[in-house]
Amino acid sequence: MAGLFMIELKGIRKAFNQGKHNEYWALDGIDLTIPAQQVTALKGPSGSGKTTLLTILGCLARPTEGRVRLKGEDISGLPERFLTEIRRKTFGFIFQQFNLVRGLSAIENIILPAYPEGQPRKDLLEKAEALLAGVNLGHRRDAKVEWLSGGEQQRVAICRALINDPAILIADEPTANLDTKLSKEFLGILEKLAGQGRTIILTSHDPLVVESSVVDRVVTLRDGRIVDQT
Amino acid sequence: MRIWIEKQKHLIDFTLASLARRKAKNLGLLAIYTLLVFVLASVALYTHALRVEAQKVLAGSPEIVLQRLIAGRHDLIPPGYLEKIGRIRGVQKMEGRLWGYYYDSVVKANYTFMAPRDMKIERGEIVVGPALERSRGLAAGNGISFRAYTGELHTFIVADVLPETSELVSADLVLMNEEDFRAFFKIPEGYYNDIAMNVANPQEVRNVAIKLLTTLPDSRPILRDEVLRTYASIFDWREGLMLALLSAAILAFGIFAWEKAAGLSAEEKREIGILKAIGWETNDVIKMKFWEGLLISLTAFLVGYVAAYLHVFYFGASLFEPVLKGWAVLYPRFSLPPHIDGLQIATLFFFTVVPYTAAVLVPIWRAATTDPDTVMRS
Structure with missing residues (x-):
C-alpha cells in the first residue's frame, strides 16, 4: 500500500444550514491526498475547518460538493448504510473528548465497535485484552471508564479505535485534554501505530504534535481552504 | 446465520448493560408497569374464571x-x-x-x-x-x-x-x-x-x-340462556366497574410510560451519537433500543401476569374480591379452577407490550438518523 494514495479529495465544499439565512461554508474547495501508511496532521486556527475536513475524511459526513475516493473507489455517493460499513471496517476514531460510554467497563467500551460484525464475544474479549496490554492498561480491564484518569481514558479510546483492526486511524485534537507528559506518551503510542503500517490522520493545535518527528506531513487550513502543505 | 445470532447476542448484552446502568429509572418503570399488568390481568383472569365457572354450574340447571x-x-x-x-x-x-x-x-x-x-x-x-x-x-x-x-x-x-x-x-x-x-x-x-x-x-x-x-x-x-346472559352481563358490569375505577391509574401509567419511553436523556442521545460514529448502523441502534423496550415490557408482562395468576387462583383474588364477587354476608370460600384464555392474553399483551415498545422506537428512530459527525463536535 506504501506510495499509494489512501484517500483523495477533489473540489470538496461543505456547507452548514444550506439555503438558510445562516448558511455557512466550512470548507471551500479542498483538494487533498492522504498517502497510505503516513501520519498526516491537519492544523489551523479554530473555525478553519479542520474538524469538518476530518469528518469527511473519516466518512462521518458527506461533502456538499466534490468527490471522495477511498483506495481509488469513489465513495461520495454511497448511501449511509454502506458508509457506516466502510467507517467501521476501515477507520478507527479517537475523539477529543474520548467519547467513551459511561457506566461500561474499559473492556466493554473497547469491543463496542465490533458488535455489528457479529464476532464471538470470546474472541473479541481476547483481542481487547491484548490491546489493553499493549498500552499497559491490562490491570484496568474491568474498571468503569468514568473512574479512569484522562490518560487512561485516551488509551481505552485508542484500543477501541483498533478493535476492528482498521487501516486508517482518525484522531481529533488527541492531546487537547492531556498534559505534556501524557501528550508525549500519546506520541509514543502514535509512533508504534505508525510503525505497524497504519495511515493516521489527526487534527491538532499542539506544536508538540505538529512538530513531532512522528508526523510525516502537515496540512494547514484557514477559512476552509488549504494554505500550506509541508 | 451465526453472525446474525452473535450480533443479536451482542445487542442484547449491550441492552442489558444499558438497563443496568440506569437501574433506578428502569426498576421504577418496571415496577409500575408490572403493577399495571398485574391489576389488569387479575381483573381479567378473575372475571373470566368466574364466568366459566358460572357457565359450568348453570350447564346442569334446568x-x-x-x-x-x-x-x-x-x-x-x-x-x-x-x-x-x-x-x-x-x-x-x-x-x-x-x-x-x-x-x-x-x-x-x-x-x-x-x-x-x-x-x-x-x-x-x-x-x-x-x-x-x-x-x-x-x-x-x-x-x-x-x-x-x-x-x-x-x-x-x-x-x-x-x-x-x-x-x-x-x-x-x-x-x-x-x-x-x-x-x-x-x-x-x-x-x-x-x-x-x-x-x-x-x-x-x-x-x-x-x-x-x-x-x-x-x-x-x-x-x-337468559340466566347465563344475565350472569355474563353482571360479570361484564363488575369488570367494567373495576376497570373504570382503574382507568385513572391506567391513564397515569400511559402518560408516565410515554414520557419515560419517548423522552431521551442527553446522555442517551450522546451514546447513540457515539455508537453511530464508531460504526453502528442506524438499524443496530434501533434494534438495541427495541430490545430494551421489549425486555422491559415483556418482563413486566410476564411477571405481572404470573403474579396475577397466583393472586387469583392461589390467593383467592384477595385484593379485588369485594368488588368482583359482589355483596354478601356469607362469602362463599372457593378457589376458582385455573383457566386461561388465549385471546385474553393476546389482548392484554397487545395493549401493554406493543404501545410501550412502539413509544420507545419513535424517538430512537429520530435520534438514530442524525448525522454521526455531531459526536465529533460534542
Missing part, C-alpha cells in the same frame, strides 16, 4: 324455570299446574321446587332453605353448606334452632355438611326434608315455589316457553 306472578310479584305455584304442563308437547321432565330465604339475626346473614328431591333427608335433620359450618360452628350431630316467620322455633340436627368443592353454589344452603320445609314456611301440600323442566329438543325451548305462556298466562318462564 332449561326452563316457571314462576307464577301475582301483581308482578313472584308467588307460589298452586296445585294443578304440573298436570297442565305435563300436557304440553316437548316437555321431557318437570318437578316442583321448594326453596326460600331465611334471615339469621345471629350472624346477620341470609340462608337459602331448600327441600331437594334428589337427596334423602330424614325429618328433623338438615344438611348445611360450608359457610354455615364456619359462621355458626356447625358440625354433623349438632343441633340448631331456627325461628320460623310464624314465631315457632324449629330444631334440627345437622346430618351432614356439604363438600367445599361445591361452595360456589352451596355456601349458604340449608337442605331439609320436604315436610319439614312445608311446616317451617307454612306452604300447603301441592304448592311449590317454582317448576323446573327440561325440554326434549333444545331447539324447541322458546316454542315450549311460548306454549307455557299461552297455557298458564299468569306464569313467567325463565330460560337457562
Whole structure:
C-alpha cells in the first residue's frame, strides 16, 4: 500500500444550514491526498475547518460538493448504510473528548465497535485484552471508564479505535485534554501505530504534535481552504 | 446465520448493560408497569374464571324455570299446574321446587332453605353448606334452632355438611326434608315455589316457553340462556366497574410510560451519537433500543401476569374480591379452577407490550438518523 494514495479529495465544499439565512461554508474547495501508511496532521486556527475536513475524511459526513475516493473507489455517493460499513471496517476514531460510554467497563467500551460484525464475544474479549496490554492498561480491564484518569481514558479510546483492526486511524485534537507528559506518551503510542503500517490522520493545535518527528506531513487550513502543505 | 445470532447476542448484552446502568429509572418503570399488568390481568383472569365457572354450574340447571306472578310479584305455584304442563308437547321432565330465604339475626346473614328431591333427608335433620359450618360452628350431630316467620322455633340436627368443592353454589344452603320445609314456611301440600323442566329438543325451548305462556298466562318462564346472559352481563358490569375505577391509574401509567419511553436523556442521545460514529448502523441502534423496550415490557408482562395468576387462583383474588364477587354476608370460600384464555392474553399483551415498545422506537428512530459527525463536535 506504501506510495499509494489512501484517500483523495477533489473540489470538496461543505456547507452548514444550506439555503438558510445562516448558511455557512466550512470548507471551500479542498483538494487533498492522504498517502497510505503516513501520519498526516491537519492544523489551523479554530473555525478553519479542520474538524469538518476530518469528518469527511473519516466518512462521518458527506461533502456538499466534490468527490471522495477511498483506495481509488469513489465513495461520495454511497448511501449511509454502506458508509457506516466502510467507517467501521476501515477507520478507527479517537475523539477529543474520548467519547467513551459511561457506566461500561474499559473492556466493554473497547469491543463496542465490533458488535455489528457479529464476532464471538470470546474472541473479541481476547483481542481487547491484548490491546489493553499493549498500552499497559491490562490491570484496568474491568474498571468503569468514568473512574479512569484522562490518560487512561485516551488509551481505552485508542484500543477501541483498533478493535476492528482498521487501516486508517482518525484522531481529533488527541492531546487537547492531556498534559505534556501524557501528550508525549500519546506520541509514543502514535509512533508504534505508525510503525505497524497504519495511515493516521489527526487534527491538532499542539506544536508538540505538529512538530513531532512522528508526523510525516502537515496540512494547514484557514477559512476552509488549504494554505500550506509541508 | 451465526453472525446474525452473535450480533443479536451482542445487542442484547449491550441492552442489558444499558438497563443496568440506569437501574433506578428502569426498576421504577418496571415496577409500575408490572403493577399495571398485574391489576389488569387479575381483573381479567378473575372475571373470566368466574364466568366459566358460572357457565359450568348453570350447564346442569334446568332449561326452563316457571314462576307464577301475582301483581308482578313472584308467588307460589298452586296445585294443578304440573298436570297442565305435563300436557304440553316437548316437555321431557318437570318437578316442583321448594326453596326460600331465611334471615339469621345471629350472624346477620341470609340462608337459602331448600327441600331437594334428589337427596334423602330424614325429618328433623338438615344438611348445611360450608359457610354455615364456619359462621355458626356447625358440625354433623349438632343441633340448631331456627325461628320460623310464624314465631315457632324449629330444631334440627345437622346430618351432614356439604363438600367445599361445591361452595360456589352451596355456601349458604340449608337442605331439609320436604315436610319439614312445608311446616317451617307454612306452604300447603301441592304448592311449590317454582317448576323446573327440561325440554326434549333444545331447539324447541322458546316454542315450549311460548306454549307455557299461552297455557298458564299468569306464569313467567325463565330460560337457562337468559340466566347465563344475565350472569355474563353482571360479570361484564363488575369488570367494567373495576376497570373504570382503574382507568385513572391506567391513564397515569400511559402518560408516565410515554414520557419515560419517548423522552431521551442527553446522555442517551450522546451514546447513540457515539455508537453511530464508531460504526453502528442506524438499524443496530434501533434494534438495541427495541430490545430494551421489549425486555422491559415483556418482563413486566410476564411477571405481572404470573403474579396475577397466583393472586387469583392461589390467593383467592384477595385484593379485588369485594368488588368482583359482589355483596354478601356469607362469602362463599372457593378457589376458582385455573383457566386461561388465549385471546385474553393476546389482548392484554397487545395493549401493554406493543404501545410501550412502539413509544420507545419513535424517538430512537429520530435520534438514530442524525448525522454521526455531531459526536465529533460534542
